[in-house]
Amino acid sequence: DGGITQSPKYLFRKEGQNVTLSCEQNLNHDAMYWYRQDPGQGLRLIYYSQIVNDFQKGDIAEGYSVSREKKESFPLTVTSAQKNPTAFYLCASSMGRNQPQHFGDGTRLSIL
């Protein structure tokens, strides 16, 4: 079954802890994205990657970090510097510029 797989579905973070959200795709897409979804705010772009070993900050990158060592994988780390990490995180991929995005099921992150 082709698509985007995000794990875990639910994640809890303690104060001062970094956590990593996984995103894997088998669509052979070059571009991958991380969004944060908060009620009433739509999707806000955290980071995106056009190609392996390259990524750019989105609109709300502070307190987050990413890597893109493989085409299939684009993990997101929520660092302790992110003061309000409680949200729903969506990973997406696309074939290229201005192409439709495919989304994962999301990860819900909460603070303990």
Add this chain to the structure above:
Amino acid sequence: AQRVTQPEKLLSVFKGAPVELKCNYSYSGSPELFWYVQYSRQRLQLLLRHISRESIKGFTADLNKGETSFHLKKPFAQEEDSAMYYCALGSGTYKYIFGTGTRLKVLA
């Protein structure tokens, strides 16, 4: 600045009534516009894009460059259309700008 505006947070209509979900955009170039839908307990998925000019599940959307709008329309709403709808703008780069979404409730 590039922006997508969906003015309605919630739209309630009765089954069989026409539906119009509004989307306005701000972009100086030639836009690529999309509608995405998220049904309950399902992932966000593409509904349609303006360049394909097709009708999906009875929905259509026409790009009006003069009014900078890309409203989503359906002549007769069905209960299964109840979902969250997002309008998105592709800006010629790899970035996309999403609206804040409209929740459509179709009442029996």
